Structure formats: structure tokens, C-alpha cells
Amino acid sequence: MAKKEKKGITVKKDENFSEWYTQVVERAKLADIRFGIQGFIVNMPFGFSIIRKIYEYLEEEVEEDNHEAFLFPNVVKEIDLKKEKEHAGFNPEVFWVSEVGDKKLEERFALRPTGEAQIYPMYSLWFRSYKDLPFKGYQSRISVFRAEKTTRPFIRGREFLFFETHDVFNTHNESLEQIKKDLEICNKTIRDKIKIPFLFFKRPSWDKFLGADNSFTPDTVLPDGKRTQLASTHDLGRNFSKAFGIRVENENEEEEFVWQTCFGPGISRIMASLISIHGDDKGLILPFDMAPIQIVIIPIIFSEKDNKPVLKYCVDIEKKLKEYKVKFDNSENSPGYKFNEWELKGVPIRIEVGPKETKDKKITIVLRTGEKKSIKLDSLLKEVEKSSKLIDKNIEDKANLYFKNKTKNAKSYDELKNIIENYKGFIKVPFCSVEKDGEKCANKLKEETAADVSGTLYPKEDKILKESKCIICNKKAKHIVYVAKSY
Template sequence: MSKEDIGITVTKKDDFSEWYTQVVLKAKLADYAPVKGLIVLRPDGYSIWESLRSTFDKKFAKNGIRNGFLPILIPESLLGKEQKHFAGFNPEVFWVTHSGTNEIGDKLALRPTSETLAYTMYAKWIQSWRDLPLKINFWNTALRAEIKATKPFLRTSEFLWQEGHTVHTSQEEAEEEVIKILEIYKNSVEEELAIPVTVGKKSEKEKFVGAVYTTTMESIMPDGKALQMGTSHFLGQNFSKPFEVKFADKDNVEHFAWQTSWGVSWRLIGAMIMVHGDDKGLVLPPKVAPIQVVIVPIYKNDEGKEKVLPKVEEIKNKLELKEIRVHVDNREGLSPGYKFNDWELKGVPLRIEIGPKDIEKESVVIAKRYNCEKTNLNFTDIERIVIILEEIQKEMLKNAQEQSKKNSINISDYSEFKSKIEGGGFLNAPWCGKSKCEEKIKEETGADIRVIPFGSENLNLKCIYCQEQSQSIPIFARGY
């Protein structure tokens, strides 16, 4: 098999969309399912998701959040209890209408999101203030008939995600929860995936249907498009009233509860691919890499093999004692060059090369995936690989931050806005706060208000569209 058979055949710069798809498929993260709009997650892709799940679970648990499970089928009659909320999803809902050959009376929706089902149960479980706060997270799938062009991890008709739903006795406590979750999301994405995010609120037009307001974290991708990385919603009492989620206070007076919901999906994996990948393929941050270090033994004959393999095993054992995920590529019949290309395609953060000459020098060659840098490392310094992996993680975030900064522009003139948006990026532009201007900008340029960053309030400028007094400086961008 030639390098061309396994390698990426387009460049990231020239054909970003095709490059992305090839990386997903050829790095063996996922593959297309027989049903349009669905993908199959392969072991390496699922391993990354498991790593993120483990990180979130630990942080959720520290915040008093426990995991639960919800069924996938929701009766239509239940969805009708919060019609405004459900109307936003209705065009995308898959319906179950038959059981075998028999029609069922109440159509069943395949879960587009779980508010209606969760809050029906919460109403049963909550009686008094002693039952609150109630904080449950659900790791599950959601199904939405994707009408736009599908793309693995970014737009599929079924996707993995977590959705948390909390209930509180006061508005203040619920709003504090919204921000706590957003901070967990931001810190986790930056620390684990090495992707910088901007946090703030969605506009009234872009908020989650049924929410009082939505907080969000947004990132800019290398092709200049924005990607919503996660959201945390303050629901107020918009769901507790129709679903009768009530509690009796210490004086036995009944009140409607205050609620939040929040979630991230496997589009985080898609963001990681886009932000860090290069023309050779995937580039994985060490913290989420299924394999952090791959060792490639190099020898030409049995004599060399007998000399090299014991040292390889010794190095492997030392690294595993340091809880490093390490793999030895001892496949027969493949050249070292082929193996190097294969592991570069799969994005393994660090490669160790070791042959008879290296053993004589009492050192190995290490190759960093993110910058393709090669150096020698003495046998006595092998345990430094722990530090090297930490350095790679930090450098990847630093590089991504620099790239994000280059893709962010301050704009105050609408003509310039229309010109710059064609090249993509985050456009920071003053806005009067009126939906009419927001809608006109979207209609004329295709750019949404992605996020109104915290602290971006500004009354000293003129709205980029109507020239009235500004209220804030949101980030506009075209998005996925």
C-alpha cells in the first residue's frame, strides 16, 4: 500500500471541507453509517469522547451533580405542554407511529432534547425544599432530522451529548448554576482539547427556545467559521409552571421552582480536528489522545530485532508506570517510513524511534506530532516524556490562541463589515441591541451574533447598522 492510499490528498488551506472529512475517515475516528445523516463512532473516536466524559463527570460530581438515564421516546401529548419550546424542534423531529403493523395512538418522538420528559419526572420527585437543589446529568443521544448538509461530528441526525437539568429554590441559585457550568465547560475545553473559547450570552433572537437567556461558549475555526461549543441556559420558571415543578418552602408555602439546562456534544471532537489538524492528518492534544506515545522499533534482521525489542519493552514499562498511554508498533512487513506516516495521520502526540544505532548511543529519537520537531533523548531521561507531553499540551493551546486572535477583527464601519465577513473570522462590532438590526445584518451578510461576551457592554459607540447608540460589542460571524 502506497502513502497516497492512506494519506490526506488535499490541503487544509485549499479545500477545508474535504480535508476535514478525509481526516475523520482516514484517521479512523468515525465512518458513515448505512442511514443518511448518521455516523458510526470507531474506537479512537469513542476513546476521545470517553476522555471528555470522564473529565466532565469528575467536575460535575464536585458540583453535586449525579448521572441518570432517560428513555429515548417521548409522547406527543407530553411535548405539547410547552408548545413554544417544542415548536423550535418540530421540523427536525423523528416520529414513531407504528408498533409492528399496528398504529399507536399517541405518536412518539425520538428525543430531540429531554426537557419535557425530565421535567415530567421532576414534578413527581420534588415535593419540598428538602428535595432541592436537584441536579442530574444525562449522557445520551439526541436525534434531529438534519436538513442541512451533514458533516461528521458537526451536523448529524443523531449525536452523542450530555444534557444537564437542575432545579432550585431561588432565581439567584439557579443563575449561579448557569455560570458554574459555563466555567466548567470553558476550563475543560481549553485544558483538555487546547481550544480557546469566548464566553458570554446569546442574543434574544439566538437564545434557546424556552430559556429566559442562554449563555454560550464559541470558537473560531481555521476556515473562519464560528462553532458553538456548548450552552448553559437559565430557564427561569418557563418550564416549572407548565410541568408543575413545585416545592413547599419551610413555611409550607408552595412555589414554582427555578431551573437550568446545559449541554455539550461530540462536536467538540470536530472542533479539535479542525483547530489542530494539518496536511498530514489528525493532531491530538496529549490529554485526550487514545495513544499518547507510539514506539516504532527499527531493525533489518533478527540480530537487530533481538537487540532492540528488549529495550523497547523496558521503555514501554517505564512509561506505563507513569500512567502514559503507550503503544509499540511491531507490525511486520511494513517500513518505518510507512509507520511514521500512519501514526502522523492518526495524530499520536509523540513518536519514539529506536534502532541498533540508537542503542549504541544510549538514546532514542523523539518526534513531536504538533510541530514535527525531532530531537534525541537519552535513556536516562525517558521519564521526562511526562513533562514533554505537558509542554505539548500547553503549546497547542498557545498556538490555537494565537490563531484565534488573528481571526478576530474590530469593526466599526458597515461597508468594511460586509467586506471582511467574506473572509470569515470573528467580527467585533457595536450593536444597538435591537433585533431588527441583528436580522438585517444576518439577511445582508449571513453573519449571526454568535456571542455577546461578558463585559462587552458599551454605550459610547454607534451601532454598526443603524448608527444609533450602541449597547454592547458582540461577536458576529458566519457559523456551522
């Protein structure tokens, strides 16, 4: 017989998160990292099915918000990339296509590190009048390419899965409204459907996207304690419209530069957070609607004579469940082996059927989140419906509890330093300023604790007491900020 692959997770998530993560990605067959080019992974069917769901949620919401889908090439002209760099300081590690066949290309071009430099030159051609605006465009199921030094599947890749909106307005006010709508999209998708809790930050001025007037990010914390940015939305002001010459005629027939925002959820990062936050020592845990297999039916047969009636009963059950994604696991493996395999893959509902269940027209239902009960065949659909909701509620409650414990307060720098070492999460502290003049304190913090200032809560900042002092410089504190180590 062919050699069996290693199955099951052999480390505890709490004890060795890094190894746990690697094992889940590999053994639940989410991605294959043996593609052979650093930072480029293969999204295997099981993992890609989950990723596609993330894309579908986002597509649905941005279309509801009147975005139109377009698709740009995977490449970008050097001259456009330079224009972005000069005006916005964007300077990634870019991959260059510089040869074709056996020849050097006359004009090399880059694999796109992000969309701005390829999209905005076209925007400068597409709009003529203020009546053409607002325009909201997006592209989904695309990749961006950056030569990151260290790579981990979904967390940091050289090709990573992307989604981006690029919106154009006549007024700054509309841009600011859009930022709030982008937050709402994050709420409806990442929080409500994917069930990843996050805080929505306005980033400090020294850590915003350099082409933006302000950057906003929903950030969560992975079990290793590092802050992970799940998306970003930027108030681009008129910085890019000036760099790329995106103008329209206003009502008075004068040419004006447009106002822009862009929004980019990091699909790979959301996937990484989904794996890390919901999963347990047995493997993946998935919200019911996101699971590639929602229900697995496992026959439990003790003797030859049970074989036929039990399998027939399983088929009957499978037929009743045709509106769900069901796997009837009729393989030769032992029930225990099957339990482990489908738990590893996060299948929300397991149905166990033995001779007793078959005789009594009953079914044993086991939820991935732990609950177990015996039900009547007649009530199957009702119980599945109930169970799917219960699972989602369990996942949500667990994630919220997890995240609630990820925020502590510190009133002084000493207190901060005392708790930061082994603490995994955000620390709320009073801070002098999130504008340029606060950067010195942030640098000191970073040097001495390896932690960053994530930003202030948005849209409703935490209230700060009048007498609060910055934990670093001891001057008057203007903000409560959230400090964390980050990816």
C-alpha cells in the first residue's frame, strides 16, 4: 500500500502556535508550499474553497455599495511605478520582467506590487466631467507581488491574494463618507460572516500609507500576539490625482483634481486569521457557511451483517441533506481515523450512524465545537439548521472572548514594559500625539519594546482624561493609542 501521509496535529496551539499553524496549513490541505519558488504557494482545493468564499462575501458587499468590477493586467509600466514612488514614496521590493525568450526586453516592466500605479494612469483618461463621478471600481481574485524577505503561507507571501477598490469623488466629504462605508463592509464580511473580531484604527501619521492623507485599518491579533492588518482603507486626498493627472471639469467648466479613496482587504491575511483564531488543537474550525464540507456522514459498522442496512440508511440521510455540502465518508478507514480527519478539516457537523441508529431511525450529531446529541431522522433538517446556527454562535463567542482578553491597559511606561514581554495583544496607553510630533516617542517605544503604536480607534476615539500624560515623554497626552507587536 502507498505510504500514509502524516495526519492530525501533533502540537498544541497554545504551546507552539507556529508549528501548529504550519501543520494545519499542510495537513488540512489548505496550501502546498512545495511549489519551489519562495513565497509562491499553491492554493489547494480545500483551502481555495474557503478563500473563494471570502472573495464572494467581499464582492457582494462592494457591489451593494455600487462598485463596478474591472480587471487590470498583472503587470505595470516602470514609468508609472516611478511616478507613484516619487509622489507617494511607495518603494516595494519589485519583481521585474526583463527578458522574453532568449532576449532582453527593450523596456522591462514590473509584476504589480499594488494597483495604484497601474489603475490611476487609466483613470486620468476615463473621466472628463464632474458628472462622470462618483466612480467606484474594484478588482477581485487578483494577485500582487512583493519580494518579502520572510514568507509564511497566507501570512506573508511574495504573491498574495488581493482585492482592491479604487473610488473617485468630486469632494473630500464623499471620500470621508466612503471610509465609513469601507468600515461597514469590513464589519459585514470580516466580523459578521468570517467572525474575526478586530479593532478599526486610524493609523498614526508616521505609519500611514505614504500616498494617503490618512490610513485606516481593521487589525486583529493572532495567537502569537502579533497584530495583523486585515485590510486598509485610505483617504488619498488629491495626492494621486495630482501625481497622475486625474482631473474633471466642474460645474463652472474649470478643471479640478479629483478626490480618491482606496480599500484593500488582504485576502491571504484574512485566511491566516481565520485559521489561527478559530482553530483548536484538533485543527480547523469553520463558520458553517464557509465550510467546503458542511456535514460528514460516517457509518459505524461492527459486523458484516450491519453493512447493508447501515449504508442504505446513510444514503437516505445524504439524500435528505441535498441542500448542504455533504460528504458521505464510505472509505475503508476506521471511524476514529475519519473523526480525526474531518475534525482537522473543520467540518462543522458530523453525523454518526451505527446499527442501533439505523434500527431506531435515529442519528447521532456531533458538532465541531463540541456538542453531541441523538436526534430522530424526522427532525434532521430542523436539527441541522439549529446546529449550523449554534456552531456559528459558538465560534463567534469564542473569538470575541479571545479578542476581549487581548486588550490591557497601562498607565505608565514601566507598567507597559512589565506586561509587554509575555503578553499577547494590545495595550491601551495614553500617548502624546499621533501626528508627526509623536513619532519620536513611537520610535523609542519600538526600540525598547519591539512594539508599535497601532493607532487610535476610529470613528469613535477612546476618551482621554484631561490630566493624562504620554507614557513615553510624560508630556500632555492627546490620545489613547493601542500598542502591539506586529507582523
